[in-house]
């Protein structure tokens with residue numbers, strides 16, 4: 373089977389167009405959605421992502437307040453900024469781009485963001501609500517994966533989903549979201565004994581590992597849907613996913629490319645969550 377491309381770039385543009393309309397409606401009601409974007413330090417990839425997030429806000433009419441802080445910002449200073457943003461009436465969502473410099477405790481920072489402004493969905497109140505299936509902000513990357521499936525007309529109900537990776541920002545929340553949509557979910561990680569055998573069971577296979585092309589065509593069931601979350605910079609600044617695209621595309625029914633797959637969806641879903649925060 374030759375896979376169809378699950379075009380994240382195109383679908384993200386559709387989501388942004390929807391968000392743009394929602395923003396216009398909110399503005400007509402006197403609500404002006406605002407996102408605070410915080411970046412500490414000089415990580416080149418983070419800079420690109422954060423700039424793209426600002427640009428996306430601008431495109432859909434969301435007010436964005438960028439805070440670029442130097443690498444040597446102390447945890448106390450960062451917490452003071454978050455406390456200010458928590459109180460700021462113009463700001464409905466707060467995004468602190470990860471990773472943070474080593475001298476700052478990410479957990480403390482995430483916990484400091486007011487739950488109703490936690491548009492990344494990383495905070496404990498939000499995660500708790502996700503686990504019990506209550507109203508919450510879906511973390512943007514897993515949310516983007518779910519929207520990709522939906523737009524491809526794929527209903528997870530009853531399907532075997534295998535998520536490779538159990539991070540708090542991708543694998544774990546995505547497994548919960550697939551479970552909530554009635555998939556039978558397996559989560560794999562670095563101690564999984566036979567990764568290939570687990571992957572071959574998957575009707576829906578998601579790779580969120582951070583290892584270039586670790587998932588190869590021989591690990592994919594004929595006709596599976598393959599979502600590649602991985603973003604790995606290899607030689608000559610080339611970007612590859614966690615999936616070996618060519619061999620996987622020969623087996624899959626649908627596959628996301630890297631770049632142009634999950635990445636743009638992450639940004640689009642952040643806008644969606646920000647509008648939702650403003651509406652609430």
Ligand code: NAP
Pocket residue numbers: 513536537538539540541542543560561562563564567580581582583601602603604634635636638
């Ligand atoms: P992470 O926190 O490093 O987690 C990686 C996960 O992969 C861990 O659960 C780890 O297992 C597991 N793992 C590592 N080696 C493995 C192996 N050989 N076999 C099976 N599992 C293995 O990474 P992350 O933040 O989830 O990100 C994963 C990838 O997605 C990265 O490339 C990242 O850049 C990318 N990403 C992309 C987006 C996007 O918007 N497209 C968003 C976020 C992340 P243990 O738990 O046992 O250590």
Ligand code: LUD
Pocket residue numbers: 417420421424467468469470471492512513603611630631632633634635636638639
């Ligand atoms: N921290 C994220 N850290 C890293 N790729 C992103 C991401 C866009 N607090 C917080 O934004 O949601 C987050 N919240 N994350 N990520 C990764 C993760 C965070 C990654 C890739 C992209 C956001 C993206 O647009 C493009 C693509 O895949 O097509 C490629 C862009 C490039 O590097 O050329």
